[in-house]
Structures are given as C-alpha cells and as structure tokens.
Amino acid sequence: MKDTLANTEKKTAYILTLPAVALVFAIILFPIFANVWISFKEVKLKDIRIPEPRAKKIVKSISEDPSKIKILYKLRNSSLLQEIRDVSFKDKFPKNFEIGELDTRCNYKKYTLNCKFGNWPAKYRENFTVVFETNDGSEINKKALKSTKPKLNGSSDNILLNTTFTLKNFKKVLFDDEFIDLLLTTFYYTFFGTVGSIIFGILTAQMVNQKFYGRTFMRSVLLFPYVAPVVALAYTWELLLDPNSGTLNSLLINYQVIETPINLLGQKYIEINILGFDFKLRLALTTVIMFEIWRYFPLAFLFILARLQAIPKELYEAADVDGASPFQKFFKITLPQITAVISILFMIRFIWNFNKFEDVFLLTGGASGTRTLPINVYQQGFAISDIGMGSAVSIVIVVLLLLFMFFYFKLLGKRVDEN
Amino acid sequence: MKTKNLILFVLISSFFLIFLVSIFKILATLQGLDIQNFNLQIIFIFGILISFAHLRIGNKIKIFYKSIIFSFIFVICDGYIIQKLPLWYNIGIFLVLYFFVNKINKYSFEDLKKEHSTQVIFFDFLTLFGILFFSFVIVFPFYMMLITSFKTQIALLVNPLDFSINFGQDLKDLFNSYFVIFKSYKFGKYILTSTIVSVGTVIITLIFAIPAAYAIARLNFFGKTFMSTSILIIYMFPAIVLVIPLYTFFSQLGLRNSIEGLLIVYTATTLPVAIYMLQGYFKSIPKELEEAAILDKLSWFGIISKIIIPLSIPAISSVALYVFMIAWNEFLFSLMFLDNPNSFTLSRAIQYLSGDAETPRQYLMAGSVIVTLPVLFIFVYFEKYLVSGLTAGSVKG
Structure with missing residues (x-):
C-alpha cells in the first residue's frame, strides 16, 4: 500500500514538473549543445534558410474565348546554394474544368493537377504552363482561380544536420x-x-x-x-x-x-x-x-x-x-x-x-x-x-565562464576550509 | 589636538557647502540661467567663516535667527557677485544656506574635544554628501528624459542647458512628441504588442511554474535535489549564448517575427526564477492543510487550485510582477527575433527609431518615457512585495 502511494507521488511529481522541464530543456539547455555543434560548422546566415520550391501562379485569358484559360506557373528553387529533391506539385481546379495538353511529368485526376518535377538544382527556374477549358462553355472566374494556391513539396539537405565539421571557426577566433x-x-x-x-x-x-x-x-x-x-x-x-x-x-x-x-x-x-x-x-x-x-x-x-x-x-x-x-x-x-x-x-x-x-x-x-x-x-x-563564427565565440564565452566558476569555487572552498 | 579638530571640521563643512551650492547652481543653470562661474573660492571662504562663527556664537543666539542671519549675508554677497538673477534663485540659495547652518548646528566646541570627533564629523558629512550625490546622479537622467520629451527640436538646439518647461503653452504643443509617436510611429501598436507579450509570458510562466514548484516543494521523487540546484545554475547561464542557436531554429521553424516565438523564449528564461521563488514560499505553507485535503480525496489539481494558490496569492503576485517587468524590459531577444516593424515590442521599436539619425531626440525620449513609466509605476506601487524578491535575485541583469 505504502509503495503504491510513493509511486503515485512520484508519478504526480513527474507530471507536474514535466512541462517546465521540457520547455527549459528545449529553449535553454538544448541550444547550448547546439552551439557546440554549430561552432564546428561553416554556416553563413544565408545558409540557414531551408530551400523551398516556390510557384507563382499567373492566370491569362486566351484570345476572346472566355471558356478557355492559360495558367502560367513560375517555378523556382528559393535557394541559391542547395538543390531540392523530388519536388511534387498539387493544384486544385473547379469541377467543370477539362485539361488540354499535359506535360508528361503531370497527371490530372479528381480535378487536381499532380506533377512530379524531380530534382531542382540551386537557382533552378522554369515557366510551366497548362491550358484549361470548361466543359460546359461557361465563363471562367479568374479571381477564384487565382485565389487557390498550388502546394509544393520537396526534400533538401539541412546544412545544420550534415556531418561535415571543421575547426576553421575556432582557428579564426583564437588566432585573430x-x-x-x-x-x-x-x-x-x-x-x-x-x-x-x-x-x-x-x-x-x-x-x-x-x-x-x-x-x-x-x-x-x-x-x-x-x-x-x-x-x-x-x-x-x-x-x-x-x-x-x-x-x-x-x-x-x-x-x-x-x-x-x-x-x-x-x-x-x-x-x-x-x-x-x-x-x-x-x-x-x-x-x-x-x-x-x-x-x-x-x-x-x-x-x-x-x-x-x-x-x-x-x-x-x-x-x-x-x-x-x-x-x-x-x-x-x-x-x-x-x-x-x-x-x-x-x-x-x-x-x-x-x-x-x-x-x-x-x-x-x-x-x-x-x-x-x-x-x-x-x-x-x-x-x-557568419553563424558558425558567432557560435564559436559563444563557446569561448561558456568555456571562460566555466573556468571562472571553477577557480572561484576552488578559492572559496579553500577559504572555507581554512576557517 | 583641539585646533586640528577645529580646522578639520571647518574644512569639511566648507567643502560640504561648496558641494551644496554647486549642485544648486547646476540646477539653476539647467533652468536656463546664465551662470558661468561657481565662485568656488568665495563660497569656500564663506563656508569657513560661517562654520567658525557658528562655533564661536554657540547657543547665544537661537538657531532660527542664526541661520537666517548667515543665509541672508551669504545671499547678499552672492547676489552682488553674480548680478541679474531672478528672485527664485536667491530664495533657493537662502534655503540651501539655511539647510547647511541647521546641519552644522549639531556640533559645538565641546563636541570637538571628544575622542574620534573628526571621524564622526567626516562620516556624518559623507552620509549627507552621499544622499545628495546619489539622488542627483540617479534622478537626473530620468528627469532629463522626461523634460526632453516636452521640448521642441529648435529649443533643444538653441540652448541644450535650458531644462525649463513653459507650462503656459498649449497642452497640445507640450505633448506634441507624444502625439507624433502615436500617430506617425504607431506606438499604440507597439504598446499593445509589448503588453500582450508581457501578460502572456506571465500567464504561461505561472501555469508552468506553479505545478513544478509545488512538486519540488512537497513531493518526493528521484532527481528532486538535482532539479532544485540546477534551476539556479540554469538561471546564471548567459542569454547571449542562446541567441545564435535559437535564431537558427526559429528561422527554420518560421517562428521569427512572431509573438509566439517571443512568448516561448521569455517563458523559458523566466521559468527557473519563478519556480525558485514559488517553491520557497510553498514550503512555508503548513503541510497539515494538504493532509486534510488528501483525506478528502482531492487530486493534486484540487490541492493546488483549492489550497496552494489561494494561500500564496502574495507570492504569486510578486512573481507575476517580476515576470511582467522582465518581459517588458527584455531587449536582446526582441532585437534578434523581430525585424518586421509590424511585430515590434516597445523596446525594439525605440531602438529601431534611434537607428534613423534623422529621428528627433524628443521623440526618442517620449518613447523612452512611455516604456519606463509602467515599470517604475509598478515598482513604486508594489515596492513592499518586490524588494525582498530582488534580493532573491529575481531580476537578472
């Protein structure tokens, strides 16, 4: 009986402290470790943005035919440095839309245009057009068409997560x-x-x-x-x-x-x-x-x-x-x-x-x-x-602080002993 | 021995007089008077004469008349040296002298014969000097901040020493800087953001801290001592070290330029001290109350909300005030995380304002007054509760 009471007490204590501990860990302790990691990397401020596939949708009418429309997607890789792999594309259209010719990378199913663009190298740009026609000949509402945005997905390397390390930052900091x-x-x-x-x-x-x-x-x-x-x-x-x-x-x-x-x-x-x-x-x-x-x-x-x-x-x-x-x-x-x-x-x-x-x-x-x-x-x-350099300087600060605390407590400890 | 004491007393008191009159003259200059010379030597001679005469006369004349006579003589001579000064200046000098004579009234020839009398005199005057000096040094920047915000650009450039306010002018002109920063610089929005962030931080911190503090204060569990000691160590850790990693994560997660991002960081940085302060208070609540509650089969939530919180309202409110003040004053993270003027807090907005060299200084000072007033108000109004917390190290900086 007593044992279970102690157990519930323990459990309660963990439940009560968990949110605070988790938050402090995530925002204070984890960054200190992350600092060590980043300080051994060559990372510039511009590198930390994750590359994104982007598309700008432009709707154009085709010569006086209100039931036909051309849509131009300006596709690009937001990063100037990194490639994006397996880019997929999705855009939804009204139910009365029918597609004319279609790029081989795409298909049109359930009123949704799906494309697989493969890999985009850094700085990649492409203008991608599709032509649509309404099957009942009704007029196309351009505004509504513009308001739906395409969804793009792709995977890329996060520069912070790879495992290439360098001592360059510390050399630069310490031998400056x-x-x-x-x-x-x-x-x-x-x-x-x-x-x-x-x-x-x-x-x-x-x-x-x-x-x-x-x-x-x-x-x-x-x-x-x-x-x-x-x-x-x-x-x-x-x-x-x-x-x-x-x-x-x-x-x-x-x-x-x-x-x-x-x-x-x-x-x-x-x-x-x-x-x-x-x-x-x-x-x-x-x-x-x-x-x-x-x-x-x-x-x-x-x-x-x-x-x-x-x-x-x-x-x-x-x-x-x-x-x-x-x-x-x-x-x-x-x-x-x-x-x-x-x-x-x-x-x-x-x-x-x-x-x-x-x-x-x-x-x-x-x-x-x-x-x-x-x-x-x-x-x-x-x-x-230079994020890497900044991190290296932070590490120098932490090391100096720890040294200070070490000597402080050693000196203080000695004085307490003497008394 | 006696002559040495006498000389020292006379010297110390005349230096004190020099200090008093100089402070008054500086203040008078700052009201726009044209005073270019302190006339230190003359004040010094006067100081020596007055202290000596005071000792000589002793109690033969009533202190009231004595002070008035000395002050009057001084005012006349001072007014003769620096001419064309308004009446209020002379009244001021008179009061300064009156104060001085009253201060030296404590001492007599008999006192000077006592052992350690010079040291006693030295300490007495040092205390007086300290009180005036520190009041001046501390209050002056705040005073300057307030006055500058009421000035116009031209007035500031023409005579930077003129700190007088013309109350005769239109109220609209007087508060012009405040109108401008609210109208053209969107300070209303920044105040709102700062308030939301600070109040939000207070609420979230309390929600997280109260249960954790209760657990540390009352429950037995593995890692309890470790947790309570590491709270303080974490609190000592520098914010500047967190800046770069947090900046990178927040950029990648899209939390920069958002109130949520600030709330998360502020809560995490204030949690350790909130837990530390609260658990200290919770420990002082008698355990019997909770034991009764456990017999009544109250859950931990019931215990905390029905017993602990109502009993520790003073502690909780003082923690809340601290967290509010910390979040309101915070600058480093708001500088790092906010670069879109739409999500600025007050501190960040003022810093942004100063980045533009064209911004007139009275606007900057008006902004500073706005950001300072709530904090000083809270501090003065709730001082009783707050001072003990300060010694517990609640405001880091």
Whole structure:
C-alpha cells in the first residue's frame, strides 16, 4: 500500500514538473549543445534558410474565348546554394474544368493537377504552363482561380544536420590579431564594472542604513536604474553625453572646465597628464563601465543593505563601550560581516557583466574600443553573417565562464576550509 | 589636538557647502540661467567663516535667527557677485544656506574635544554628501528624459542647458512628441504588442511554474535535489549564448517575427526564477492543510487550485510582477527575433527609431518615457512585495 502511494507521488511529481522541464530543456539547455555543434560548422546566415520550391501562379485569358484559360506557373528553387529533391506539385481546379495538353511529368485526376518535377538544382527556374477549358462553355472566374494556391513539396539537405565539421571557426577566433584585445576589453569591462558596483553598493547601503528623513523613498529611488528598461536608459545617457549638444558637455563648456566637447562614447583613447606622466585612458570603455556601475550598483546595494540590517546591534554597542572610532567600527565589524555577501555578489555580477550585451550594444554598438565578447557574438553572427563564427565565440564565452566558476569555487572552498 | 579638530571640521563643512551650492547652481543653470562661474573660492571662504562663527556664537543666539542671519549675508554677497538673477534663485540659495547652518548646528566646541570627533564629523558629512550625490546622479537622467520629451527640436538646439518647461503653452504643443509617436510611429501598436507579450509570458510562466514548484516543494521523487540546484545554475547561464542557436531554429521553424516565438523564449528564461521563488514560499505553507485535503480525496489539481494558490496569492503576485517587468524590459531577444516593424515590442521599436539619425531626440525620449513609466509605476506601487524578491535575485541583469 505504502509503495503504491510513493509511486503515485512520484508519478504526480513527474507530471507536474514535466512541462517546465521540457520547455527549459528545449529553449535553454538544448541550444547550448547546439552551439557546440554549430561552432564546428561553416554556416553563413544565408545558409540557414531551408530551400523551398516556390510557384507563382499567373492566370491569362486566351484570345476572346472566355471558356478557355492559360495558367502560367513560375517555378523556382528559393535557394541559391542547395538543390531540392523530388519536388511534387498539387493544384486544385473547379469541377467543370477539362485539361488540354499535359506535360508528361503531370497527371490530372479528381480535378487536381499532380506533377512530379524531380530534382531542382540551386537557382533552378522554369515557366510551366497548362491550358484549361470548361466543359460546359461557361465563363471562367479568374479571381477564384487565382485565389487557390498550388502546394509544393520537396526534400533538401539541412546544412545544420550534415556531418561535415571543421575547426576553421575556432582557428579564426583564437588566432585573430584582435583576440587578446577582445579578451582584455571584456575583462576590463567585467572586472571594473563589478568592483565599481560593489563599492558603490557598500557606500549607499552604509548610507541608507542610517536613519534620516525620507529613507524608504531613497531606497526605492536608488533601485530605479536597475528596474527601468535598458533601452530608455541607454538612449538617455547617450543624449546626456552627446558631444554636440549633450547636457554634460554643454555644462562643462559653460563652466569653462573644458574648451572643446569630449566625445565620451566615440573616442577610443584620451591622454591624461597626471604628475608629469602621460596616461592613455580608454575613454569610451570607461564611459561604458560608468554606465554599467550606475545601472547595476543597486543590486549590490540591496544585498549589502539586507545583510547590514541583520548585523546584531550589540556588536556596535560593545564597540562604543570600548571607545572604537567609526573607521574602526566599519573595518572591524561591518566589513567582516559583509564579506560573504560581497563574495557572492562578486560572482553573480562578474558572470552577468561578462555576458552583458545590451548595454554596450545600445551605447556604442561595440565601436571605439568597447567590443566585448558578447558584442563579438552579435557582430560575427549577424553583422558579418557568419553563424558558425558567432557560435564559436559563444563557446569561448561558456568555456571562460566555466573556468571562472571553477577557480572561484576552488578559492572559496579553500577559504572555507581554512576557517 | 583641539585646533586640528577645529580646522578639520571647518574644512569639511566648507567643502560640504561648496558641494551644496554647486549642485544648486547646476540646477539653476539647467533652468536656463546664465551662470558661468561657481565662485568656488568665495563660497569656500564663506563656508569657513560661517562654520567658525557658528562655533564661536554657540547657543547665544537661537538657531532660527542664526541661520537666517548667515543665509541672508551669504545671499547678499552672492547676489552682488553674480548680478541679474531672478528672485527664485536667491530664495533657493537662502534655503540651501539655511539647510547647511541647521546641519552644522549639531556640533559645538565641546563636541570637538571628544575622542574620534573628526571621524564622526567626516562620516556624518559623507552620509549627507552621499544622499545628495546619489539622488542627483540617479534622478537626473530620468528627469532629463522626461523634460526632453516636452521640448521642441529648435529649443533643444538653441540652448541644450535650458531644462525649463513653459507650462503656459498649449497642452497640445507640450505633448506634441507624444502625439507624433502615436500617430506617425504607431506606438499604440507597439504598446499593445509589448503588453500582450508581457501578460502572456506571465500567464504561461505561472501555469508552468506553479505545478513544478509545488512538486519540488512537497513531493518526493528521484532527481528532486538535482532539479532544485540546477534551476539556479540554469538561471546564471548567459542569454547571449542562446541567441545564435535559437535564431537558427526559429528561422527554420518560421517562428521569427512572431509573438509566439517571443512568448516561448521569455517563458523559458523566466521559468527557473519563478519556480525558485514559488517553491520557497510553498514550503512555508503548513503541510497539515494538504493532509486534510488528501483525506478528502482531492487530486493534486484540487490541492493546488483549492489550497496552494489561494494561500500564496502574495507570492504569486510578486512573481507575476517580476515576470511582467522582465518581459517588458527584455531587449536582446526582441532585437534578434523581430525585424518586421509590424511585430515590434516597445523596446525594439525605440531602438529601431534611434537607428534613423534623422529621428528627433524628443521623440526618442517620449518613447523612452512611455516604456519606463509602467515599470517604475509598478515598482513604486508594489515596492513592499518586490524588494525582498530582488534580493532573491529575481531580476537578472
């Protein structure tokens, strides 16, 4: 009895979880495996369309005889690259139709024209005509005739399913001259964005943790950048930073801080002189990182604030009795209490920033030295139209992420052991 | 020791005054005033004088009168240096100074003698500075978005610093950009598409997630722990990696440029977090209720619909709001899958609009306001339910 109960429970559980699992598998897990498959293939964007046999139907009347009609089918293979095999053709006609002469590839049965056209090579075109006559001499309704569409079927190779593989994509990705630069850019973007958002998160959390008027309101305002749509925010920033009539540049010029506008999003390097040393700063990249910090520090803020509010008050009271200074309290009590949260945040933000696509894409489109790996996936796949290359870059991303997670957990595991 | 504390206090407070006045001057410039100089040195000297005078006077004069006197002196000197400024500017400066004097009122000579007093002062001012700085930095872009959408092309080009709105004009002129994007750019249709996609995603996600979350929370089956841990791992996985394979499949299946395609992808990407959040809540519901239901021979469908759902309305609605916000804000997949303007979502439409360099910026900003408002409204209105979910990592990004 108990056994059957457990069995039904199991069965129910599988029924309940199956739809969700199936969907997640089909849309998230399967594509990751498919990525591996595609990355070893030479596939261009234009190749992924399945070749289709197509027919355009043109109805023509024959010299003043309303009971006779000529139908012209413009047949073609939609693909410029692949052949279609065993093309079959079907079109229906009214019951009073009789056929005149007929192509040898076709037959006319039960008011249906059936044809077998055989194989069509790539770019194949043919004009195929049939002449019909009504058996009762009545007038032909051309519109009705036009409205029925012929059905064509054929089989073709799907380029994604064949088993020719190549290492070309990976060679191109890994031995590209700009690959190191690409990695560095991605790393700068990810690392500084992550660290910056965590630092800002600590500052704001520490701030909101104090009592002041309008604190709850402040908390929701601080979360605005995180919940608002990225499209709106990116374009607003673009407008703010615009060199020609952007608010920031106009303000700086108005206060005579700068003389000529700075193109913050369109200039790759800016030379800065600090203490007699010339630095070349990646300007556009820095701006994009600033946007990233601005948009994502609220997450760090929330996590850290939640942790700060859970720190027992007694700790601070004891510190006060001991005469600890605010700095000491921060470094000796607060910071050790939030290190665990910070290390989790670092991992989450690092992974998410590493994969960030929208922000950079909307702000600069990957121009002026802001091309990160995710942007490269898009550029390879859709701007250069090389699906295989795009997939290969995605695989590089996944491998780097797995490496990061491996080292992260190894380091973290060690620290846990030491404690 | 005491002099060092005194000097530090005076310096910190005058820097704070500089910051306050500068922010106010920037805001005044953005209202179209012609202010070209902050006069930092003068404000600095004033800051030092006021803080020092404040300590000197102490409690001999009531704080109210003291603030008014200091502010008044400052306003007169400031007005003398930068002439031809409207009254509201001077009132504003007055209020800023009043606020400042009230803030430094806490400190006295006795405080400065205490241990760690400089650090306390430093932290106090840092907090104040932070509150103002972050409010400004965060609110400003939103403010700019809103104001720009009410401007005309010419006004924007003539003086990009003028952020004042002329409320005297016709309402039709004021909302001109909004009329234009609805009329000529079909924004009504995009709003409809976005709404259908977002609401559809919410419904489908809940239909899929509630049973699965219930099973994970309550039932014993092989692979349960594996499933609950893999939910989070899947959630961490990057969307950009899915883009190319999904694009190829969807092209071959004819699902691109269709709402169905978006619904499938959005549902799949929001499912893990929906299940994760719901199962956490379901676990907190007392088991006894279900045991009674099992004795009543209720099927699992009955248990879920008659017991679980009515008891977890708050959790379900907060998941629904999250899924709505995620689907509404989503950009990457709508960029990849939609290239026919007839099936655009709002985000994609705005991006498409910006692709044309001729599009005036106020239209772009009007579109941005339209796409931002519902999300901010939901967020502010339901904040109580949503904040705890954010810490559970419900919005990925």
